[in-house]
Amino acid sequence: MSEYQYYEFQALDRPLSPEEQEQLRAISTRARITATSFTNTYNWGDLSANPRHMVERYFDAHLYVTNWGTHRLLLRLSKQALALPTVKPYCLDHQVDAWTTRTHLLLDLTSEDEGGDWIEGADDSLAALIGVRDELATGDLRPLYLAWLSALAAWELEDDSEEEYQTCPEPPVPAGLGELTAPQRALADFLRVDGDLLAVAAQASPVTPKTSARPAKKELAPLIAALPQKEKDALLLRLALGPEPQLRTGLLHRLYGTTAAPATVPGRRSAAQLLDAAHTRRTERRQRAEHERAATRAQHLTTLASEADSTWRQIEAHITTKKTNAYDQAVTLLAELRDAYAHIGRSTDFRQRLISLREDYRRRPGLIHRLDRHGLR
Known part of the structure; x- marks a missing residue:
């Protein structure tokens, strides 16, 4: 398989000017550039610019995917919508990073998996993930916690000491980890969040999230009614003056900021406790699955043993056709019958019928x- 890199950038709060599009064209002559996007695929070579700098200057979101296992999402929000001190507890190693410019906060979320779950020809785009940006802007911190879990699982694979895990604290736990939104589920998949680790983390999460990226009319109406009249007039004036970046998200942030319900609860567990609990849950889940498979298999063998005469007739019918594929089907049924007879403690009976069958068809x-190859002697 050849090298594959996919770059996608989106401008959401304002369109790119013609001058800015020309500046981007100097970065790549092959990229598809519009007033709101920059996309390109590389099978050799690479982007001749730093994605961080491109997001700082031009864009609000960036997605990067490679066929050697890198998944990366960059988001830019106004500093009024999301503050750096709020984000810092969720930063871990190089996989969750945050910094600010004069006007914005930027998030860099990365997942690496050299083992790879790459599917050639997959539809890679920001569409499924971009909703987490609005969620973060309205105070929903679940995307940050998901990114921290992803980084924690990756950190576990490195050669760090147990003491580091014991002393690494859990960040604030957002409400609603057990009921993720569609963009959050997409983010969890994109960052390869371990399902058992997420389930363990959700045990400390309040059931009802504080807010959502697309609040309902009945949810917003009483919050808007509670705003002071002067503030409503100011918001309407800003709207009438023309497009303003972050007006909607800023308003939602203001509305939900008036509620008393906490968006998070304090993190009380260490990284080691979460990882150990996830390991225990994973082990128990696999054991349950193995027991279920064994029970299903036992029931199948019991049923097959009770219908043995019918199965012997099917085997004979397959053999008499003298066709290669029919021989294969007969041998498969014989192997199943062997296990069924053993399951009910009648292996001797099977052995006697098998000897007779081999004698009848020795030519x-x-x-x-085929019988020899499958140990049916």
């Missing part, structure tokens, strides 16, 4: 060869 080398 069928193709069949005998």
